Amino acid sequence: MLVKTYGSTLVGINAITITVEVIVDQGVNFFLVGLPDSAVKESHQRIEAALKYIGLKIPGKKIVINMAPADIRKEGSAYDLTLAIGILAASKQIKAEEVGNYIIMGELSLDGGLQPMKGALPIAIEAKAKGFKGFILPRQNAQEAAIVNGIDVLGVDNIKEVIGFFQGENKLVPTVINTRDEFFARLAEYEFDFSDVKGQQNIKRALEIAAAGSHNVILIGPPGSGKTMLAKRLPSILPPLNLHEALETTKIHSVSGKMKTNTSLISVRPFRSPHHTISDAGLVGGGTFPQPGEISLAHNGVLFLDELPEFKRTVLEVMRQPIEDRVVTIARAKQSVEYPAGFMLVAAMNPCPCGYYNHPTQDCTCPAGGVQKYLNKVSGPLMDRIDIHIEVVPVPFSELSEMQEGEKSELVRKRVIMARNIQEERFQTETSIHCNAQMSSRLLRVHSDPGKQGQMLLKAAMEKLNLSARAYTRILKVARTIADLDGKEKVMSEHLAEAINYRSLDRENWGK
Numbered sequence: 001m002l003v004k005t006y007g008s009t010l011v012g013i014n015a016i017t018i019t020v021e022v023i024v025d026q027g028v029n030f031f032l033v034g035l036p037d038s039a040v041k042e043s044h045q046r047i048e049a050a051l052k053y054i055g056l057k058i059p060g061k062k063i064v065i066n067m068a069p070a071d072i073r074k075e076g077s078a079y080d081l082t083l084a085i086g087i088l089a090a091s092k093q094i095k096a097e098e099v100g101n102y103i104i105m106g107e108l109s110l111d112g113g114l115q116p117m118k119g120a121l122p123i124a125i126e127a128k129a130k131g132f133k134g135f136i137l138p139r140q141n142a143q144e145a146a147i148v149n150g151i152d153v154l155g156v157d158n159i160k161e162v163i164g165f166f167q168g169e170n171k172l173v174p175t176v177i178n179t180r181d182e183f184f185a186r187l188a189e190y191e192f193d194f195s196d197v198k199g200q201q202n203i204k205r206a207l208e209i210a211a212a213g214s215h216n217v218i219l220i221g222p223p224g225s226g227k228t229m230l231a232k233r234l235p236s237i238l239p240p241l242n243l244h245e246a247l248e249t250t251k252i253h254s255v256s257g258k259m260k261t262n263t264s265l266i267s268v269r270p271f272r273s274p275h276h277t278i279s280d281a282g283l284v285g286g287g288t289f290p291q292p293g294e295i296s297l298a299h300n301g302v303l304f305l306d307e308l309p310e311f312k313r314t315v316l317e318v319m320r321q322p323i324e325d326r327v328v329t330i331a332r333a334k335q336s337v338e339y340p341a342g343f344m345l346v347a348a349m350n351p352c353p354c355g356y357y358n359h360p361t362q363d364c365t366c367p368a369g370g371v372q373k374y375l376n377k378v379s380g381p382l383m384d385r386i387d388i389h390i391e392v393v394p395v396p397f398s399e400l401s402e403m404q405e406g407e408k409s410e411l412v413r414k415r416v417i418m419a420r421n422i423q424e425e426r427f428q429t430e431t432s433i434h435c436n437a438q439m440s441s442r443l444l445r446v447h448s449d450p451g452k453q454g455q456m457l458l459k460a461a462m463e464k465l466n467l468s469a470r471a472y473t474r475i476l477k478v479a480r481t482i483a484d485l486d487g488k489e490k491v492m493s494e495h496l497a498e499a500i501n502y503r504s505l506d507r508e509n510w511g512k
Helices: 043-053 080-090 120-129 139-145 159-167 179-185 201-213 227-232 243-255 280-284 313-317 320-325 370-375 380-384 409-426 441-447 451-465 469-485 493-501
Strands: 002-011 014-025 029-033 062-068 102-104 134-138 152-156 217-220 302-306 327-331 336-340 344-349 388-391
Touching: 002 080, 002 120, 014 080, 014 120, 029 043, 043 080, 062 080, 080 102, 080 159, 120 134, 120 139, 120 243, 134 139, 139 152, 152 159, 179 243, 201 217, 201 227, 201 344, 201 388, 201 409, 201 469, 217 227, 227 302, 227 344, 243 336, 280 313, 320 327, 409 469, 441 469, 451 469, 451 493, 469 493
Parallel strands: 002 102, 029 062, 102 134, 134 152, 217 344, 217 388, 302 344
Antiparallel strands: 002 014, 014 062, 327 336
8 A cells, every 4th residue: 555644854944845655565675765864764673663662563564665856865863753654554554544634753762752853943834835734743843833823733742642643543732822922022031231241331332333233343352351241242232033034043943953942933133152163064054964054053143253363264264255145055066055144243352362462451472473473363354344343451440340230231222223223214125235234335335425524534544554445345334334323314524433443453553
């Protein structure tokens, strides 16, 4: 008897439906075809043990299983349940009438229990698009899949529940969540707040500008000056995610297996802080079977690179293109996968190997040329892609000992949202541009015209600081954001002057 059950595979952050065709015939053998990987092939042993544990068995006949389309590689152990139900239905141990109406996924334990799986959300989206009645999956992933309305999401703990459901012996209750209520209830859940930071008003101002225009920023300062503390609080002043961004972010984390058990929608902007020993593939994505990297996991949020010069140069260089294009393409001989990478880069570094160059009270012990050699570990083209360079100096004791609480993130966020609203209105006719950091040269000419006085100021700064053409456009973008925060329609000289001040590493004689 031929029976078809349905599973799903992931390509990038999207899912493709897999048809599992099972036929039980005369003879004795087990064939599994359709480009399965080792984990799928090993399902035979897991299924056999699980069925034996609940009092059933794989029939002692010839079993042929085809996973179509046969030219797409099937990876992972989540097909165990799909295959097991197919075998039971084809051998007439359970009723086969309803099995084709559901996507069925889950890894089997040897006692018939189900383990959590990756990619529940994109699979549920695809199941709804293909018109399936429901999606049967491990209970730990049910809330994540239930974000998708219009399809029955049936969470189960073991294969016995699934068998009873198809036999009509028990009912499975669909998991239902109110996506909008779930989303809006957790929009402001941030662990860190700007009010925790003592002093550092100029750094807070720089980060407010960065958040308002989605500008990349680098913090340069000695150890213990608060660079990491400030960076961790940046997501709390960014505008809240909208529902589309939340779904997109959740899909990426779901595909990567980063979703916590029994969670649904990611409602706060991600903050990713990889260690400096990370590989190229770990940062931008890839591997033999491509997976999203840290820059994609930081999509719609913040990627924080602490101790920037300690990262391998090749790792930093492969990040240059995704910063510009906001997408990363992983090309392999048989397939090409695209992952979104629209993140805000926040980097932190010491000014020199000893950490005390330009320190107000401690002397730098680095040899002559040591500071410049240390800075040269980060290439000029990458540094040019960072809009804001700001020095962080240690907080004096008088400010550190103050008991008065600083300005809360909530108040800063209101100003940032106001500036972002201005930008949304400005770029409403543009398809892929939403904030000042994304402006093209054409849009810069239209919206960031500095005027005659501003041009003279920029010319003097360019000549004195020996700035590149890319640095010139970065200054104009940052100045436009400062003007938006100021509520001004035109970019004024004072806005340009402040933007130029945020190019610390371009200053004459820095590190010499």
